[in-house]
Amino acid sequence: MHGSVTVAHVAFIEAVLDRTPAPLRGLVMQHHELIKFAIVGSTTAVFDLAIFYGLVLTVLGDKPTVAKIFSGVCAVILSYILNSEWSFKNRGGREKHHEALLFFVISGIGVLIMAAPIFIANNFFNLRQVDSKTTLIVVDFVLNYIVGNLLQMAFRFWALRRWAFPEEITTAPAQESIPVDDADSSSASADR
CATH class of the missing domain: 1.20.5 (Single alpha-helices involved in coiled-coils or other helix-helix interfaces)
Known part of the structure; x- marks a missing residue:
């Protein structure tokens, strides 16, 4: 289903x-790849958002960075499936396991980039000391899903196209072309 x-x-x-x-x-x-990447990103952002707030409003209220990393990892798994099968399906040249490894390394860096604004706000500016739960929810949203998401999205689109889903990679060495005159003379000498 x-x-x-x-x-x-x-x-x-x-x-x-x-x-x-x-x-x-x-x-x-x-820009079809960028459009598809943005659609996948929007879908996984909603998925990430639901997991993050589910955790931060229940069991991980005092650990928003942990909640962000967990929700980010879940979103990355969904993102790999959607990006490899749809956004970048016409790119190739890598074996699936190599592609997946690069995707998850790049996306892991993306999760850390996305978590950085909330980490900085909580650890350097004591954001969790605010009394209003509504204020925390709004600030978490702005830091995670606007600032952090824009930073990681730009990084991931560039890095995924460059390394995980590059244009077709040629694995065979380029064959030297035989000049027409040499080919004619070698076939003529073979006939003699």
């Missing part, structure tokens, strides 16, 4: 992208 929902969502989004009006079609096609 879960897999079919994901496939249905991907098919719907693909259909919307295919039906983009002509004036925007060139722009959409030029």
Whole structure:
């Protein structure tokens, strides 16, 4: 059921992208990976948000950085599945295990980048000393899902395209081309 929902969502989004009006079609096609990456990012941000607030409003109220890292790791796993199967599916050249390793290393760095603003706010500015739970929720949201997310998203898009999902990697060495004159003379001498 879960897999079919994901496939249905991907098919719907693909259909919307295919039906983009002509004036925007060139722009959409030029930046299709970025658009898909943003859609995956939005989806995983909601997933991350639900886990983070579920934890920080219950069992990890005094440990928001731990909650952020846990929710970030869960979101990264979902992100890998969606990005490898949809956003960057037309890129290749790496074996799946190598691609996954690079994705998770890059995304792990992204989780740390995303957690940095809330870590700084809590450990250097004593944010948790605020009495209002509403204020904490709003500040956590701004630090995590606006500041931290923008920082990690920019880093991950650049790094994933560069290392985890690069353009097709050629594994065969480039063959030297034989000049036409040499090829003709070698075949002529072989005939003699």
